[in-house]
Amino acid sequence: MMRPFQRDSSARYPVSIRILHWLRAILILGLIACGWYMTGRAEDDPTAAILYPNHKQFGVLAWLLALAQLALRWRYRAVLPHAPDALKPWEKRLSHITHRLIIALTILTPLLGYAMSSSLTDGDGVPFFFLSHVPEVLPKNDTAFAVFQALHAYSAYILLACVLLHIAGTVKHRLQDRGGPTDVLPRML
Template sequence: MNQVSTRYTKVAVILHWLIALVVFGMFALGWFMSELPKDAPKQLGFDLFDLGIYTWNLAQEASPRTFYFNLHKSIGVTLLALIALRLVWRITHRPPALLASYKAWERKLATGTHHVLYLLMIAVPLSGLIMAINSKYGLMWFGIDFIEGLDNKDIRELFKEVHEIVGIVFLLVIGLHVAGALKHKFIDKDDTMKRMTLK
């Protein structure tokens, strides 16, 4: 008999948590780097986030702002590729049906939130990529020249706004999603969280 799965595949679970971790890290990095001064002197070594854990040595001197902006762009492009992979996996592997115990409004809200999350997962890094391509600096991927900058100020500024606004919306929708997960874990005490784990 054909057994219908009640949980996500291992690949879906790994991609969900890996992407969630990188997304949280990118929000933190985004805020951290935007506070950095524009006139700080260039340096060769960077003690990552001043934590005293790892020092990143560059081949060419850069200001802290340039270093962290390049890091954000490099991780962002990698994240976009990972999200594209997740989308392909999602389209080719049907997710398990929602738990039968969900009320009608919970079904609608959970399904709607998941779809909006996929949309925002693409929109946030993609708007960042368009912004980077239209800057005068272009895009480097972990030190490798990737895309030359077009230096189009109007498009860059438009997508800077888009990147910030969709980023905030993304954070709000993630908040709703996490609140839903916690409600199922601690109030309903059902198996929702278990479905997103590697048994």
């Protein structure tokens, strides 16, 4: 019999973590798709007036949700499911690295986007829904803007690669071991 404080590889994640996981997944994929679409448009494109501010405010939301996810993972750390024992050592290591990168990049990428918007000389700041703007703490500097812009783009692409790897691993184990010890999808449903 398992005691309540023991970790179980087949246990489901707490409801709050599962909800945040799926919200973040939708939000991150939407932000990456929006970022990709809007950067391919001309500056005078009328959709830019809608896409850029929304991309910024949903980016802030993604950052806040990532912090909430970290707080919940810390709170439930004693009972979170661990990697299934049936995984090969390299699969456990890859899964661990991928999860850590996703967490780090969901914090870093929005911060780089904020830094980019905050440092742009002609920038209009970062809106956040009902607040007028997130306070800008960086000096206006177009050289810094260019650096933050490149870092934001690279981190978004790395985040996308990690998310795709995460999905591929989940699908692989779902198809190969449906209901078996490496089928981790039910833990997040």
